[in-house]
Amino acid sequence: MLTKRIIACLDVRGGRVVKGVQFVDIVDAGDPAELAHRHAAAGADEIVLLDITATHEGRGTLLETVKRTAAKLFVPFTVGGGVRSADDAAAVFNAGADKVSINSAAIARPELIGEIGGSFGAQAVIVAIDARRGPGGVTDAEVYVSGGRKATGLRVVEWAREAEARGAGEILLTSMDTDGMRGGFDCELTAAVSAAVQIPVIASGGAGTAAHFASVFAEGKADAALAASIFHFGVTDSRALKEELQRAGVSVRLPC
Amino acid sequence: MIAVIDYKAGNLTSVVKTLTYLGAETLVTQDPEAVHAASKIVLPGVGHFQATALLEQLGITEAVREAIHRGALFLGVCVGLQWLFEGSTEAPGVAGLGHFAGQCEHFPALYDGAELKSPHVGWNSLDTVQEDSRLLRGIRPGGFVYYTHSWRAPVVNATASITNYGGAFTGVVEQENVMGVQFHPEKSAEVGLQVLRNFINI
Numbered sequence: 048m049l050t051k052r053i054i055a056c057l058d059v060r061g062g063r064v065v066k067g068v069q070f071v072d073i074v075d076a077g078d079p080a081e082l083a084h085r086h087a088a089a090g091a092d093e094i095v096l097l098d099i100t101a102t103h104e105g106r107g108t109l110l111e112t113v114k115r116t117a118a119k120l121f122v123p124f125t126v127g128g129g130v131r132s133a134d135d136a137a138a139v140f141n142a143g144a145d146k147v148s149i150n151s152a153a154i155a156r157p158e159l160i161g162e163i164g165g166s167f168g169a170q171a172v173i174v175a176i177d178a179r180r181g182p183g184g185v186t187d188a189e190v191y192v193s194g195g196r197k198a199t200g201l202r203v204v205e206w207a208r209e210a211e212a213r214g215a216g217e218i219l220l221t222s223m224d225t226d227g228m229r230g231g232f233d234c235e236l237t238a239a240v241s242a243a244v245q246i247p248v249i250a251s252g253g254a255g256t257a258a259h260f261a262s263v264f265a266e267g268k269a270d271a272a273l274a275a276s277i278f279h280f281g282v283t284d285s286r287a288l289k290e291e292l293q294r295a296g297v298s299v300r301l302p303c
Numbered sequence: 304m305i306a307v308i309d310y311k312a313g314n315l316t317s318v319v320k321t322l323t324y325l326g327a328e329t330l331v332t333q334d335p336e337a338v339h340a341a342s343k344i345v346l347p348g349v350g351h352f353q354a355t356a357l358l359e360q361l362g363i364t365e366a367v368r369e370a371i372h373r374g375a376l377f378l379g380v381c382v383g384l385q386w387l388f389e390g391s392t393e394a395p396g397v398a399g400l401g402h403f404a405g406q407c408e409h410f411p412a413l414y415d416g417a418e419l420k421s422p423h424v425g426w427n428s429l430d431t432v433q434e435d436s437r438l439l440r441g442i443r444p445g446g447f448v449y450y451t452h453s454w455r456a457p458v459v460n461a462t463a464s465i466t467n468y469g470g471a472f473t474g475v476v477e478q479e480n481v482m483g484v485q486f487h488p489e490k491s492a493e494v495g496l497q498v499l500r501n502f503i504n505i
Binding site: 048049050051052087092117118119121122123140141143145167168169170171216217245246247270271300 | 316317320321324349350351420421422423424425426427428447449451452467468487489490491492493495496
């Protein structure tokens with residue numbers, strides 16, 4: 048049976064894992080390679096590494112970090128942040144990533160989705176969407192870029208559909224309203240996006256307890272859910288989370 | 304020495320990296336002579352069935368056919384497994400090796416009255432395991448592996464493991480020295496490493 052995926056996300060800046068609350072308040076949480084391996088060993092189904100500085104000077108550091116992390120990682124590995132061209136994507140794949148996550152660059156030039164997919168396959172392209180609800184709630188939720196600083200005027204559901212049509216393999220949907228608050232995912236928004244596309248939707252933003260994951264799978268119709276802060280500082284690990292989810296009737300891969 | 308065929312489809316890095324990690328020596332090649340001479344051959348592949356057309360053009364199809372006939376051990380991964388069949392509706396003009404009968408087809412849009420999402424992405428279980436499979440030695444039914452694909456191979460006599468998603472399909476095929484896995488062993492944690500270890504040690 049196809050299981051629901053639990054994805055551990057590492058936000059990386061200058062070669063270190065950091066965690067913010069609602070895109071600010073950065074604190075140091077450790078070494079990316081070490082944390083990635085620890086998550087995989089604990090049963091995380093996938094690892095995402097997001098370079099949140101994504102400056103030009105930082106690229107060399109990032110590729111080195113990707114290479115070091117990928118060396119002994121045998122679960123799917125996604126890298127995002129600063130991928131602006133098919134060449135940037137190729138460099139990340141060559142360093143050992145299986146998928147790239149693109150956000151602002153896909154909005155600026157939607158052709159990029161198809162360009163990367165054309166060379167590396169649709170399964171290698173995740174389109175990340177940072178979303179914030181408007182006054183009308185889910186229906187007018189808007190896409191933000193530049194680390195959540197800039198509104199685009201695009202509607203979340205429409206952009207998700209376009210990303211799929213252009214060849215995205217998965218959608219990574221982050222709710223900026225719930226991100227870092229540990230108060231639960233935005234299930235309603237996730238369900239709206241999941242109903243609009245055929246490709247898998249990864250819910251992100253707001254993970255705090257196992258019950259939050261269970262809700263976003265059941266009500267949000269998410270195929271996978273991503274969390275960062277819940278796993279840092281020993282709050283919980285994937286194994287404990289998955290055991291709890293299994294008891295709640297969610298089908299998950301338990302590590303052997 | 305394992306010849307890993309490079310046909311410009313997707314990303315070879317992780318397959319080669321994993322084989323190296325497990326202690327195997329690899330040769331990434333497009334040269335039919337090298338394929339012909341190899342005792343073990345891996346055909347990776349993420350992407351479109353169309354990409355396998357290059358194998359025929361490079362003369363690799365024939366080299367693989369002869370190597371298999373000679374007894375060389377062959378492992379196809381993902382599209383590499385699909386290529387062992389007669390063809391795929393993904394690229395109707397491109398012939399597969401035809402070692403196994405049948406066509407690869409897209410997942411149905413509907414299954415059991417419900418909409419079926421595709422691609423099939425994520426960790427799914429190997430629901431059956433053929434007891435005498437050399438590739439699956441040490442792996443029990445219910446083990447989880449990582450899939451990402453929209454086309455799938457039918458269940459045939461040589462199917463060594465079935466996975467269910469919108470019905471049963473071939474997760475692993477194995478007949479003597481010819482083997483294939485639809486999932487990505489290099490991304491399937493301990494179960495995947497065991498499959499590759501088995502292949503290296505046969």
